[in-house]
Amino acid sequence: MSSRREPTSRRDRPAKPALSRQWIVAAALGIMREEGLEKVTMRRLAQELDTGPASLYVYVANTAALHAAVLDALLGDVDLSGDDEGGDGDWREQLRAVLRSYTLVLFAYPQLARSALVARPSGENYLRLVERVLVLLSRGGAGREQAAWGVDTLLQSATATAAEQATRERDPAATDEWNATVQALGAASEAVHPAISAYMPALVAGSPEERFRWGFDVLVNGILATPAPDASA
Amino acid sequence: MSSRREPTSRRDRPAKPALSRQWIVAAALGIMREEGLEKVTMRRLAQELDTGPASLYVYVANTAALHAAVLDALLGDVDLSGDDEGGDGDWREQLRAVLRSYTLVLFAYPQLARSALVARPSGENYLRLVERVLVLLSRGGAGREQAAWGVDTLLQSATATAAEQATRERDPAATDEWNATVQALGAASEAVHPAISAYMPALVAGSPEERFRWGFDVLVNGILATPAPDASA
DNA sequence: ACCTGAACACCGTTCAAGT
């Protein structure tokens, strides 16, 4: 019972694999899937990897970078459908599918969507996504600036939708915030806030699906209809 | 030197005013203005108010609620210009002005904008803002659902713009993230990501002002041009 | 170069006890 190492037996922990950025991110993903993003901390992660927190700083600059790396890893699940074969006519449907897939991936991890809103990722999977959206937008007739700025707007909007709707359904505590907003809107007196009062059912109505679809169309229609500043002036 | 209370002299601290939600939020605002949102913690705030953290929980549910209250207080600075007198023709300019004012207020406190992205406020000033945007949108010809969902989209987009652009300019550490993204985009090889490579200058170009204006027009154009789901089907 | 122990300087939240 006092043996220090058993080279053959007892391999419950596979002999502590060497640290590496890849391995660290994989462990972080595991913790997130099982315990949520809020448990993906330097300390908890170090514990999981059987080392001290200080060791992680060789591979990861800080906690924000760690979360960004986890997000990028997850972005590998986004379906970029039909990655290259043409079919020019249905660019809009393809773009919608890509963004829906992106939204669904984020839906699975609301907290990650929240953090993506605030810290854009920069990994390989993110680049692939941006590339794909750019191609589809330009296929749809968007100009240079329209496509470039459009990517940003579309991804941001999809991220925000995921963060909000997903939170609203799952997160135990954050539901309170949404309830507070709904309640505040509902309680708005007709005298002080007539418009809110008049629009009230609609203000909080709509399934995630409906909101997503409408939001997508609003943006695509708007992007194609709105020229970039220097284009004409 | 051992006196317990001096009723007349030494009023550096004005005799510890009674706790109240209002007073707590005011103190929180002060800390934010002087030290940044990240210092607006229950413990720091309690210290400022000369009490223990536990005492604050009588008035504020948790830290998120505290931040939301601070945001709402700040929203009082948003210029709702011309609050009621007609001038129907220029609804678009008025709406633009309101959203610009909103963005500017958030610009002053990037971190707060970040947190607003994630936790919608629900206070009186927020309601006033929603009310105003609703009125202007419907004056512009938006239908019921268009106006209702449009408010959400417009405010979200403005918030995100503020959070991003503001952070990019001021925040010492968060600039790294943006740099990482820019660098990743710039380093995208032409072979693997031809579109990114081709669109590259445009992807990160544009002043905050230009981006804001374009984003606003995209949304307003899109909102007015896109009917709500059940409207026709 | 990589890894570590230990420390520094913090957090949010709860609870039993007081007034």
Add this chain to the structure above:
DNA sequence: ACCTGAACACCGTTCAAGT
């Protein structure tokens, strides 16, 4: 009802020292 002290259970990050 409000306020408090004290505790519980955590954090991120740095640094000198080791290998």
